Amino acid sequence: MENTKHVLVYGDAFVDYIAQTIENNSFNRHLGGATVNVAAGVSRLGIPSAFITISGDDETSAFVREELEREGVNLAYSVLMPEKRVSGVYVHLTPEFDRIFAKYENDTPDLQVMKADLQEEAFEKASVFHICSGTTFHPDALSTTLEAMNMAKKHGAIFSFDVNIRPLRWESEEQCRETVKGFLPSVDVLKLAKEEAIFLMETATWEEGIERLAEFQIPLIFVTDGENGTYAVFEGEILHVPVVPVKPVDTTGAGDAFMAGILRHIHLNGLPATREEVMACAHFGNKLGAICTTKPGALTALPRLEELENFFD
Known part of the structure; x- marks a missing residue:
């Protein structure tokens, strides 16, 4: 039977003002945000993608919606509130071409997707439901995120969580930790970077962080490590999956591209059940x-699906 389900993503849309040079004195405007990138990334890989977000009636919001629709992302479950203004983020580049989130602009932080805005159909059709921590620092958004998670679990969707911690957006580190950890008992797929494992579990090393994460019994954990590839944690074993070396131009969005690939694989094949499936x-x-x-x-x-064919193993 044909798979008619979609990958469902909930999160904030941003406009990224990305530095063109390492001097960080000129910027290009792009649609952005981790969950936006994942929703669009999944669609670029040929998988139906739906996005729950909120936008307004101004030119910037229209730009966001048009870009998402151009990417083939279904916005039928999103909210349009005239007075909402989409947030902006300035991304600086280091000499090593790593990203630095330098400044946020958010004129309407209290206008959020509410629990009542969530549509049952969106979750009935979801193979996977994916979030980042970006919708958990505002009280209303946190309430909506928890409700969305429960709706996804009720309908049998796989729950995917990229912690994607942005300390600037939290009142305190402790609030961040406790909020994020509150989701972990329900998570099926967790993605975090080495330094996020250390931060979240308050350990000296990421390996110790993974040991402490074991209490949450998360079926599959991916620890990303840039050019060194990924560590997959499955049934108590840490599996190192190297990556083909490339010459980086800009690392912005790499983790989101990785996540889009993971979600595509799970949409098509279900949650990996063996060591070999996890590695693949x-x-x-x-x-x-x-x-x-x-x-x-x-x-x-x-990336689009066809680009993978030209990428050597």
């Missing part, structure tokens, strides 16, 4: 992340 899933995500770093920008650099 991570390998696919690694290739997407690597390709993304060879082009500037985030969403603009997200």
Whole structure:
């Protein structure tokens, strides 16, 4: 039977103002945000993608919606509130071409997707439901995120969580930790970077962080490590999945490209059930992340399925 389900993503849309040079004195405007990148990245890989977000009636919001629709992302479950203003983020580049989130602009932080805005149909059709921590620092958004998670679990969707911690957006580190950890008992697929494992579990090393994460009994954990590839944690074993070396131009969005690959694999094949399936899933995500770093920008650099055929193993 044909798979008529979609990958469902909930999160904030942003406009990224991305530095063109390492001097960080000129910027290009792009649609952005981790969940936006994942929703668009999944669609670029030929998988139906739906996005729950909120936008307004101004030119910037229209730009966001048009870009998402151009990417083939279904916005039928999103909210349009005239007075909402989409947030902006300034991304600086280091001499090593790593990203630094330098400044946020958010004129309407209290206008959020509410629990009542969530549509049952969106979750009935979801193979996977994916979030980042970006919708958990505002009380209303946190309430909506919890409700969305429960709706997804009720309908049998796989729950995917990229912690994607942005300390600037939290009142305190402790609030961040406790909020994020509150979701972990329900998570099926967790993605975090090495430093996020250390931060979240308050350990000296990421390996110790993974040991402490074991209490949450998360079926599949991916620890990303840039050019060193990915560590997949499955049934108590840490599996290293290397990545093909590439010459990076811009690492912005690489983790989101990786995540889009993981979600595509799970949409098509279900949650990996063997060591070999986990390795194959991570390998696919690694290739997407690597390709993304060879082009500037985030969403603009997200790979399409046909690009994988030209990417050597």
